[in-house]
Amino acid sequence: MTQIPTFEEIAEAHGHRCPGIAIGYKMAKAAAEWAGDEPVRVYSTTTRCPLDALRHTFRLTDETLTIEDKGELHFVLEKADGSKLFIDEVPGSKIKNDEGDKLRKKVREGTASKEETARFNEIQEELLQQAFNTPDEKLFTIHS
Numbered sequence: 096m097t098q099i100p101t102f103e104e105i106a107e108a109h110g111h112r113c114p115g116i117a118i119g120y121k122m123a124k125a126a127a128e129w130a131g132d133e134p135v136r137v138y139s140t141t142t143r144c145p146l147d148a149l150r151h152t153f154r155l156t157d158e159t160l161t162i163e164d165k166g167e168l169h170f171v172l173e174k175a176d177g178s179k180l181f182i183d184e185v186p187g188s189k190i191k192n193d194e195g196d197k198l199r200k201k202v203r204e205g206t207a208s209k210e211e212t213a214r215f216n217e218i219q220e221e222l223l224q225q226a227f228n229t230p231d232e233k234l235f236t237i238h239s
């Protein structure tokens with residue numbers, strides 16, 4: 096079976112802790128069960144955080160990962176025999192809050208104070224826990 100990295104390893108490779116990478120980790124775990132020992136190719140319509148979890152779990156390269164950014168969270172995994180797995184975000188399930196969104200903008204623009212940056216990281220951690228505590232089926236659908 097595909098060796099699933101720990102969440103800590105995935106978050107480190109991703110560069111930060113956020114709800115998106117937590118959701119991606121849940122998707123990658125479910126996908127690894129389906130993949131078994133076989134290598135997979137992945138087609139993604141997003142460059143958002145969850146993609147990184149698949150990238151690291153399946154050690155995707157430019158040859159095995161195709162990205163067509165349409166701003167939707169939709170992944171198709173394919174084995175060598177052509178069988179496919181479809182993963183789709185449940186519409187409107189994105190875990191976020193207004194305070195976090197406002198702070199994210201400032202943090203990205205580099206105008207956040209030390210306190211604001213600390214508060215942003217705190218919110219991200221709360222949302223990450225929320226992502227882990229939400230049942231998979233409320234976050235994404237998965238079918239082959």
Ligand SMILES: [Zn+2]
Binds near residue numbers: 144
């Ligand atoms: Zn992220």
